[in-house]
Amino acid sequence: MASIQNQIRAALSGTNYSLDSLTTAQIAQIAQTNFGSSTNLVANKIANIADNAVRINLVKPDGTILKYTDWSKSGVAKGSNVGLSASGNTLWSLYSGDQSSMESQINSALSGTNFQLNTNSNTLNSTQMDAIARGTYGGQVYINVVPVSSATSTITPYVFSLNQSSPLHPVSGSSVTTKIELADPNNPDKPFNDVPGNLTTAFVQNIVTHAVGSETGTSAQNKAIEAVNGVNKAIYDAAIQEYALSNLNFNGFKGQSGSKWGITDLTGSLLVNNLWYIHSPNFPVFSLDGQNKVQDPTISNITYSFDIVNTGGAITGTYGDPAKVVYDASPFNKIPEVTSTNK
Numbered sequence: 001m002a003s004i005q006n007q008i009r010a011a012l013s014g015t016n017y018s019l020d021s022l023t024t025a026q027i028a029q030i031a032q033t034n035f036g037s038s039t040n041l042v043a044n045k046i047a048n049i050a051d052n053a054v055r056i057n058l059v060k061p062d063g064t065i066l067k068y069t070d071w072s073k074s075g076v077a078k079g080s081n082v083g084l085s086a087s088g089n090t091l092w093s094l095y096s097g098d099q100s101s102m103e104s105q106i107n108s109a110l111s112g113t114n115f116q117l118n119t120n121s122n123t124l125n126s127t128q129m130d131a132i133a134r135g136t137y138g139g140q141v142y143i144n145v146v147p148v149s150s151a152t153s154t155i156t157p158y159v160f161s162l163n164q165s166s167p168l169h170p171v172s173g174s175s176v177t178t179k180i181e182l183a184d185p186n187n188p189d190k191p192f193n194d195v196p197g198n199l200t201t202a203f204v205q206n207i208v209t210h211a212v213g214s215e216t217g218t219s220a221q222n223k224a225i226e227a228v229n230g231v232n233k234a235i236y237d238a239a240i241q242e243y244a245l246s247n248l249n250f251n252g253f254k255g256q257s258g259s260k261w262g263i264t265d266l267t268g269s270l271l272v273n274n275l276w277y278i279h280s281p282n283f284p285v286f287s288l289d290g291q292n293k294v295q296d297p298t299i300s301n302i303t304y305s306f307d308i309v310n311t312g313g314a315i316t317g318t319y320g321d322p323a324k325v326v327y328d329a330s331p332f333n334k335i336p337e338v339t340s341t342n343k
Contacts, residue, residue, distance in 0.1 A: 055140035083133020092133035151320035185210035
């Protein structure tokens with residue numbers, strides 16, 4: 001039935017009559033007609049089209065009319081063709097300068113409808129231009145439109161550290177995967193070279209004991225603190241290269257393929273998809289008691305918060321291309337040194 005409806009529209013295109021939808025009776029009338037014979041259907045007189053305008057009906061894939069727009073041109077006569085038949089070409093063409101004006105008006109009419117002129121394009125194709133060009137002023141034409149094709153701009157997270165942005169690497173597990181290297185004071189030829197989660201309290205204690213040496217009092221405490229801070233900083237530097245991927249959707253930033261997005265679109269997507277804050281995988285943090293004894297580690301992570309300044313407040317992009325998002329990292333927390341009270 002859609003094919004019959006389209007042929008009726010094509011036959012009436014450019015006239016002052018329309019038959020945009022068939023009634024049940026008309027469908028039955030057509031169904032009872034034999035091939036090779038004919039039947040008569042009542043068409044409707046078109047009203048409210050200016051003499052210098054052509055009504056462009058926008059037809060959805062199911063054959064129904066989405067909406068229409070009346071495009072006008074000064075200095076033209078009613079009944080004259082909108083375009084021209086170029087020599088040697090079976091397809092009609094539009095006059096120079098008319099195409100961009102029509103496209104602008106049609107795209108404005110399609111705004112917010114989730115339909116567009118063509119897949120990945122907001123311009124008229126040769127078939128659409130042919131249909132419009134064959135139309136006449138004071139009449140109407142029909143062109144097909146298609147659903148808007150959606151494109152994803154994958155969020156690619158970066159961290160701003162040491163005055164530069166560096167890419168963050170996803171980790172599907174719960175713990176930091178970047179290895180660290182720490183000298184083993186008891187075995188200088190065989191350093192610790194493994195992920196932070198495999199670092200033991202005993203190994204860190206050996207580092208502290210070696211660092212303290214024969215020092216006593218406040219000096220010994222600060223040597224121990226410096227050693228533990230060094231271990232914790234090495235772990236932090238490994239963690240700041242990674243983010244925990246679990247339950248995060250970096251493919252939720254979508255829009256019309258090929259269209260532009262701005263910072264407002266980006267920040268809105270970050271909020272909706274819970275990406276304003278993300279975190280590193282877990283890692284151990286070591287501490288000391290008052291006797292310079294290393295305590296079993298607590299588990300922590302780095303919080304990354306969206307950094308609009310280093311992302312770029314005026315950033316723009318195209319849907320379908322990756323979107324770089326820069327985050328700030330929560331700072332490394334040092335154990336403070338002990339201040340001597342000796343006078």
